[in-house]
Amino acid sequence: MTDNIRTYTREDETTTEEETRTEQGEKEQCPECGGRVISDTEHAETVCQDCGLVVEEDEIDRGPEWRAFDAAEKDEKSRVGAPTTNMMHDQGLSTNIGWQDKDAYGRSLSSRQRQKMQRLRTWNERFRTRDSKERNLKQALGEIDRMASALGLPENVRETASVIYRRALEEDLLPGRSIEGVATAALYAAARQAGTPRSLDEISAVSRVDKMELTRTYRYVIRELGLEVKPADPEHYVPRFVSDLDLSDETERMARELLDSARQEGVHSGKSPVGLAAAAVYAAALLTNEKVTQNDVSEVASISEVTIRNRYKELLEASDSAAPA
DNA sequence: ATGGTTTTTACTGCGTC
DNA sequence: GACGCGGTAAAAACCAT
Numbered sequence: 107m108t109d110n111i112r113t114y115t116r117e118d119e120t121t122t123e124e125e126t127r128t129e130q131g132e133k134e135q136c137p138e139c140g141g142r143v144i145s146d147t148e149h150a151e152t153v154c155q156d157c158g159l160v161v162e163e164d165e166i167d168r169g170p171e172w173r174a175f176d177a178a179e180k181d182e183k184s185r186v187g188a189p190t191t192n193m194m195h196d197q198g199l200s201t202n203i204g205w206q207d208k209d210a211y212g213r214s215l216s217s218r219q220r221q222k223m224q225r226l227r228t229w230n231e232r233f234r235t236r237d238s239k240e241r242n243l244k245q246a247l248g249e250i251d252r253m254a255s256a257l258g259l260p261e262n263v264r265e266t267a268s269v270i271y272r273r274a275l276e277e278d279l280l281p282g283r284s285i286e287g288v289a290t291a292a293l294y295a296a297a298r299q300a301g302t303p304r305s306l307d308e309i310s311a312v313s314r315v316d317k318m319e320l321t322r323t324y325r326y327v328i329r330e331l332g333l334e335v336k337p338a339d340p341e342h343y344v345p346r347f348v349s350d351l352d353l354s355d356e357t358e359r360m361a362r363e364l365l366d367s368a369r370q371e372g373v374h375s376g377k378s379p380v381g382l383a384a385a386a387v388y389a390a391a392l393l394t395n396e397k398v399t400q401n402d403v404s405e406v407a408s409i410s411e412v413t414i415r416n417r418y419k420e421l422l423e424a425s426d427s428a429a430p431a
Numbered sequence: 432a433t434g435g436t437t438t439t440t441a442c443t444g445c446g447t448c
Numbered sequence: 449g450a451c452g453c454g455g456t457a458a459a460a461a462c463c464a465t
Contacts, residue, residue, distance in 0.1 A: 376436075376437075377437075377438095378437075378438075381437095381438080399451085399452060399453085400452075400453070401451095401452080409438085409439095410438065410439050410440080411439095411453090412438075412439065412440085412454095412455090413437085413438060413439075415453080415454065415455085416437095416438090419454095
């Protein structure tokens with residue numbers, strides 16, 4: 107009966123040296139002569155078979171550092187399993203029963219066995235999403251995932267958001283609040299904690315809950331879970347604005363400097379971090395002679411031009427007195 | 432609920448292309 | 449003349465009390 111029950115592991119995907127070699131040899135082409143290239147893993151090089159051109163060197167060998175001589179040994183030595191993830195409601199550790207009615211050798215099952223497997227599948231599914239909390243979590247995690255990709259947030263943020271939501275669920279914070287609201291709040295908190303903050307506006311744009319509910323739930327969750335969320339650092343917004351506006355690294359560096367001196371002068375307390383960041387980017391672009399209008403900046407930062415004006419005056423004053431050039 | 436602070440909205444005048 | 453920029457006043461939003 108265990109024959110057809112499998113827990114999926116990543117191990118199946120690990121490739122041996124030979125596999126990598128043939129795979130790359132077929133895919134890549136030499137830029138010089140158009141011939142086939144093969145990867146020489148021993149010397150960490152990719153060389154052309156025909157003309158001997160070294161296409162790539164000092165690559166990272168992602169293969170295992172041990173050798174296995176048969177399948178059993180491979181199982182023995184491999185330390186790789188499926189990664190646990192908080193992004194799935196059961197952390198990816200549950201048992202899955204394949205839907206094909208085949209046994210481990212790929213043979214079809216007898217009709218009696220088939221019925222048995224069907225019953226097992228049914229019950230397995232029932233246990234997996236057993237109570238309301240689990241189902242709740244399942245939905246919320248889906249929601250978090252959706253919003254996170256819409257905002258282009260990295261995986262670790264989703265993980266954090268998942269953890270926060272999990273905790274909220276355990277502390278019975280959900281009754282009386284919408285799943286989506288709490289999920290959104292968790293994501294918002296996670297993004298800020300991870301140093302890739304998104305403004306309330308941006309978040310509520312992709313969420314089904316409005317801003318007011320979001321802020322309410324967010325506050326509540328933070329308070330109840332005793333979460334430490336430092337006030338957003340304006341510098342964290344800078345890289346995103348800079349790249350959205352196609353500005354140079356020089357400008358980005360400049361903007362950071364401005365924010366630094368502003369911090370030293372204590373100009374920024376009480377002001378909105380987003381506005382500060384936007385103003386810094388604008389001012390930096392001015393100083394490096396790159397053309398951006400206040401309007402452009404205000405759009406990508408979703409902040410008003412007036413605020414940018416006010417802030418960037420302060421920023422320039424602060425930088426003057428901090429480091430008189 | 433209230434008062435103080437910050438941000439937004441709306442409008443105006445100036446200079447440049 | 450359109451556009452970018454700077455300024456102002458009043459309204460709105462936000463926050464702590």
